[in-house]
Amino acid sequence: MSRKMSKQLIKIIISLLLVVISLLLKFDTELYSNILYVIAYIIVGYDIVLKAVRNIFKGKVFDENFLMTVATIGAFCIGEFPEAVAVMLFYQIGELFQSYAVDRSRKSVASLMDIRPDYANVYREDEIERVDPDEVNIGEIILVKPGEKIPLDGIVVDGESMLNTQALTGESVPRKVTVNDEVLSGCINNDGILKIKVSKEFEESTVSKILDLVENASSRKSKSENFISKFAKYYTPIVVIVSVALAVIPPLVIKEALFSDWLYRALSFLVVSCPCALVISIPLSFFGGIGAASKIGVLIKGSNYLEALASAEIVVCDKTGTLTEGVFKVQKIKAIGYSDDELLRYAAYAEGFSNHPISISLKQAYNKEINEKLVTETQEISGKGVLAKVDGKMVLVGNEKIMKEYNIKFQKSEETGTIVYVAINDEFAGTILIADKIKEDSYKAVKLFKNNNVKKVVMLTGDRDNISESVANGLNLDEYHAELLPQDKVSWVEKLMTQKSSGGKLIFVGDGINDAPVLALSDIGVAMGGLGSDAAIEAADVVIMTDEPSKIASSVQISKKTMRIVKQNIVFAIAVKIGVLIFSAFGVSTMWEAVFADVGVSVLTIVNALRVLRIKNTYNNR
Amino acid sequence: MNKYKFKIKNLDCANCANELEGALRKIDIIENVSISFMTQKLNFECTEENKEQALEKIRKIIKKEEPDVTIEEV
Numbered sequence: 001m002s003r004k005m006s007k008q009l010i011k012i013i014i015s016l017l018l019v020v021i022s023l024l025l026k027f028d029t030e031l032y033s034n035i036l037y038v039i040a041y042i043i044v045g046y047d048i049v050l051k052a053v054r055n056i057f058k059g060k061v062f063d064e065n066f067l068m069t070v071a072t073i074g075a076f077c078i079g080e081f082p083e084a085v086a087v088m089l090f091y092q093i094g095e096l097f098q099s100y101a102v103d104r105s106r107k108s109v110a111s112l113m114d115i116r117p118d119y120a121n122v123y124r125e126d127e128i129e130r131v132d133p134d135e136v137n138i139g140e141i142i143l144v145k146p147g148e149k150i151p152l153d154g155i156v157v158d159g160e161s162m163l164n165t166q167a168l169t170g171e172s173v174p175r176k177v178t179v180n181d182e183v184l185s186g187c188i189n190n191d192g193i194l195k196i197k198v199s200k201e202f203e204e205s206t207v208s209k210i211l212d213l214v215e216n217a218s219s220r221k222s223k224s225e226n227f228i229s230k231f232a233k234y235y236t237p238i239v240v241i242v243s244v245a246l247a248v249i250p251p252l253v254i255k256e257a258l259f260s261d262w263l264y265r266a267l268s269f270l271v272v273s274c275p276c277a278l279v280i281s282i283p284l285s286f287f288g289g290i291g292a293a294s295k296i297g298v299l300i301k302g303s304n305y306l307e308a309l310a311s312a313e314i315v316v317c318d319k320t321g322t323l324t325e326g327v328f329k330v331q332k333i334k335a336i337g338y339s340d341d342e343l344l345r346y347a348a349y350a351e352g353f354s355n356h357p358i359s360i361s362l363k364q365a366y367n368k369e370i371n372e373k374l375v376t377e378t379q380e381i382s383g384k385g386v387l388a389k390v391d392g393k394m395v396l397v398g399n400e401k402i403m404k405e406y407n408i409k410f411q412k413s414e415e416t417g418t419i420v421y422v423a424i425n426d427e428f429a430g431t432i433l434i435a436d437k438i439k440e441d442s443y444k445a446v447k448l449f450k451n452n453n454v455k456k457v458v459m460l461t462g463d464r465d466n467i468s469e470s471v472a473n474g475l476n477l478d479e480y481h482a483e484l485l486p487q488d489k490v491s492w493v494e495k496l497m498t499q500k501s502s503g504g505k506l507i508f509v510g511d512g513i514n515d516a517p518v519l520a521l522s523d524i525g526v527a528m529g530g531l532g533s534d535a536a537i538e539a540a541d542v543v544i545m546t547d548e549p550s551k552i553a554s555s556v557q558i559s560k561k562t563m564r565i566v567k568q569n570i571v572f573a574i575a576v577k578i579g580v581l582i583f584s585a586f587g588v589s590t591m592w593e594a595v596f597a598d599v600g601v602s603v604l605t606i607v608n609a610l611r612v613l614r615i616k617n618t619y620n621n622r
Numbered sequence: 623m624n625k626y627k628f629k630i631k632n633l634d635c636a637n638c639a640n641e642l643e644g645a646l647r648k649i650d651i652i653e654n655v656s657i658s659f660m661t662q663k664l665n666f667e668c669t670e671e672n673k674e675q676a677l678e679k680i681r682k683i684i685k686k687e688e689p690d691v692t693i694e695e696v
Binding site: 105219 | 627636637660663686
């Protein structure tokens with residue numbers, strides 16, 4: 001609690017005590033208790049009255065300070081002393097609670113995004129200097145000790161360590177880094193000591209980019225927020241005008257009407273005239289939603305996108321790198337007459353000198369040193385494969401064509417992916433399947449999308465039809481379109497955009513690098529694997545820091561919860577206010593109900609809005 | 623068009639933030655004005671040569687609408 005707030009709290013407590021004393025000690029004459037009320041009023045409300053007076057001179061009559069002052073002083077005038085003090089007292093309690101709630105949520109969102117490094121240890125003239133990260137230049141060497149945040153992006157030149165990337169990615173498994181690895185600012189160095197050569201200035205580093213994005217997110221306002229702004233613009237003047245009419249017209253028109261009676265009703269109106277509950281709780285909900293999403297490693301660039309995510313109807317995904325891992329790995333080995341390991345060893349040795357993607361996959365799967373002395377007479381047969389002598393045996397590795405060319409009797413494999421045929425000493429020895437693999441997370445993502453009312457999940461890819469089909473079937477997708485050129489993807493997205501219902505939204509998910517036109521075309525463009533890719537952060541509306549597509553589905557869930565809370569607050573606040581206005585107009589409800597409609601509703605809507613922030617735990621501890 | 627960011631101090635009510643934003647929108651040489659009550663930030667866009675003039679206008683409006691509020695470039 002800030003100093004300003006505690007001062008305010010003390011004033012409220014003193015004033016409250018005076019009111020209680022006055023209520024308990026039943027004075028003989030009303031005068032004494034009224035004096036106590038006035039003192040209580042002055043203590044708690046003098047600053048509001050002062051502001052109000054100042055605003056009158058500026059012609060700001062719809063200002064809430066002014067309205068509160070008029071309502072309370074009016075109440076004094078018609079002899080409703082306790083009401084007058086209560087209205088001011090509760091108004092101030094409400095205000096205090098608001099600043100406390102806003103302050104707290106601001107801090108908790110800030111701590112979600114607590115990635116800004118405070119300093120950097122930089123080597124200068126053989127000494128370590130502690131400087132502001134801003135002052136470090138590209139090419140300088142910085143030292144990061146265990147427990148410290150990495151202040152700038154760079155390359156490790158010395159040391160080895162585990163990095164905690166949770167603040168950036170929401171991922172709790174630490175990442176190992178060693179010499180020549182790229183490291184990103186905002187990660188926390190867990191154990192080892194790292195020397196890092198800086199590759200980007202602070203302003204351009206990952207941490208600055210992310211903070212910038214999150215901080216600016218609330219400046220792109222959602223439709224709900226714009227609605228509230230508009231509502232607030234008309235609501236207050238209308239209520240005030242009706243209030244004036246209520247005080248003046250009935251006493252003139254109706255014979256037996258008492259002026260003080262109608263004035264009391266009019267003053268109740270003024271108490272309800274502030275749209276505070278809405279004006280504060282709606283942006284607070286969005287702010288909280290964006291904060292909750294950033295906690296799981298999803299950066300949403302604006303409240304408008306958070307709002308749109310809730311009505312996601314069609315999700316369009318790129319295949320390679322989005323739904324699949326994007327790396328070609330040995331998936332299956334079928335050896336004949338040899339063990340699987342032997343077959344892989346022969347194939348890896350034969351391909352030992354090649355840098356073809358297939359050779360690289362084979363060597364990665366073999367994952368042992370290749371003794372080059374054992375490989376002789378290597379012949380690359382362009383586009384088809386390799387023939388080489390390994391351990392004195394002739395090893396032929398390649399596609400179907402090469403097998404036919406060398407007249408080898410082989411069994412054709414029906415697997416989808418790239419099939420490597422191996423023959424040893426002119427005898428067929430088996431096949432190795434190399435394929436891209438569906439991410440484990442993709443299965444979860446598709447299910448989560450369906451659970452969140454997404455009608456259709458579509459895959460668009462440039463890859464071959466049979467491979468795409470197996471991915472689409474494996475994931476149980478609704479639709480897929482394969483062998484597309486970049487411009488085909490654009491026209492498919494255009495087509496899909498027409499299939500959604502009027503309020504529905506289309507999400508496109510890609511790697512953010514080659515998809516700029518489609519990202520721009522869709523309602524919400526999502527880039528995956530944003531960590532370390534500036535292009536992705538730049539191009540998309542929503543950035544997933546890791547490469548898990550299920551995080552998009554989780555964001556849809558967060559968005560839905562946020563929107564539910566927003567709607568609850570809008571309906572609740574407007575209903576209570578209008579209800580109380582109607583009851584006050586007919587003299588059914590008193591100023592006490594009006595105070596509830598003002599302060600009580602503010603407090604309740606704020607508490608409701610704060611629930612958004614609690615989302616983070618459920619998603620994180622899945 | 624350049625983007626400018628300012629930190630807002632002493633802006634203590636959400637509705638005031640809304641109203642101030644509305645008032646600032648009327649300045650013709652700046653665009654995309656937004657005030658975020660949550661982050662206490664003022665963002666706007668204008669051309670570099672207009673910046674000083676824009677700031678002067680902004681300060682004038684702030685002085686009229688919310689005299690306690692000050693802004694500071696980040």
